[in-house]
Amino acid sequence: MLNQGSIARRIALSHLVVILLTGLLMGAAFWILLHRHLEQAARDSLQQDALNVAGLVSGLSPEVVGRGGMMRGMFTYHMLGRVIQGEYLLVNRRGVVLESSIEQIPTGSVLAAGVVDKIVSPGIYDGRVTLGNERYVAAGRHLDEQANRGSTVLLLTRMAGLEEIHNELLILFLISLSLALLAALGMTVLLARHISRPLKLLQEKAHRVAERNFGWRVEVNSRDELGELGQAINAMDEKLADYDRAQKQFFQNASHELKSPLMSILGYSEGVRDGVFKGAEARHALDVVARETGRLKNMVDELVFLGRKGGPSQMYHFEETDLQEVLEQAVDSQQVLAAERSVVLNLDAPPEVMLRADGEKLVRVFINLVANAVRHAAKEVQIKAGIHPGAVHVTVQDDGIGFTSEDLQHLWERFYKGARGGSGLGLPIARAIVEEHGGTIQAGNVPGGGAAIEVVLPVKN
Structure with missing residues (x-):
């Protein structure tokens, strides 16, 4: 588990947000593109089939056209192996259905005027139509006028069928995307831990340095900025350790050097005060006190000067x-x-x-x-x-x-x-x-x- 507030947790969460946003964008794009692709594929297929069926029907005699079941065999042949199954209508110019594979639109029924105007015009029809309560993607082909037929072959695919295929593919895509997101999340957690591990080592090293616990090297085996930071911290540790030793040695030496003249001053001044030194000896003692005082002053001045090195210009x-x-x-x-x-x-x-x-x-x-x-x-x-x-x-x-x-x-x-x-x-x-x-x-x-x-x-x- 990742600790709350840790950098590993934040890295994992940021990666997760990026992955989720990417997944949502991919899902939305896939949904739109898939829907368009399925409908366009259905239209292209229907147009080609309408062209083929119209060519076959145009070669028949007028007496055969409209005979019940005439088109069923041809249409079934063209639909073999198709994933998206369709329907067909054979409609004359007045909108009378000559043949139909749709139960709700039996042979002899008349289509609505708005639908007839769309599908019986010369040329090729390509678009959507609504027949009864059902929406279709349709492609129509007007038959040869010279044969005096004036009929239209209309091939249709239910929009509901396209949407079912669309939803099934979308579900498969979402399942695959979810599995990919879970795998990416697992990799993100591992990556976050891998990245945060040297940072934790550097943090521990910083705490040790703050406690003046020198000498422990942090090993960051990478050739990136973290590796350079680890080397810099190790170098800093060595310099601080040297400085710490030098500082301790400095105070030891300073106390020793200052103690010698102080002991001389104390000893001779007490001797003069207590009458141990008299006459010439007292004057000599005072000379020693003056000399050691001057020596002590020079040492203090030198220490102050060294302490100011690099100070104000x-x-x-x-x-x-x-x-x-x-x-x-x-x-x-x-x-x-x-x-x-x-x-x-x-x-x-x-x-x-x-x-x-x-x-x-x-x-x-x-x-x-x-x-x-x-x-x-x-x-x-x-x-x-x-x-x-x-x-x-x-x-x-x-x-x-x-x-x-x-x-x-x-x-x-x-x-x-x-x-x-x-x-x-x-x-x-x-x-x-x-x-x-x-x-x-x-x-x-x-x-x-x-x-x-x-x-x-x-x-x-």
């Missing part, structure tokens, strides 16, 4: 920006860190390369890249910019041990930290800013040792 202020100035600011900001680690920063950038960009955010990108390179470099970090058609390529390269295969796989994930990594947010932030500028960023290893990150940005000139 007013976050960015695009204007003409000199690439060389951007790179110089980034390098200058990392000179102290580089000196502490005995790393030399080398900048090679062509002048007057203008970008349509948010200068402050690009500085932030290259600060993150240079700082990351300094932490992993052995002696030197190179920052090199080169012009290509329609774009500028900036490479930040160190001479350290390079990226591991695991680093390259997870480098752009939030809170991922390799050896000597920072907060794990610098590279994701850099990627977000570069992509917002319509550029790309890629990481790889340099032959001979070292890591390199290349940023490609569109240039104005």
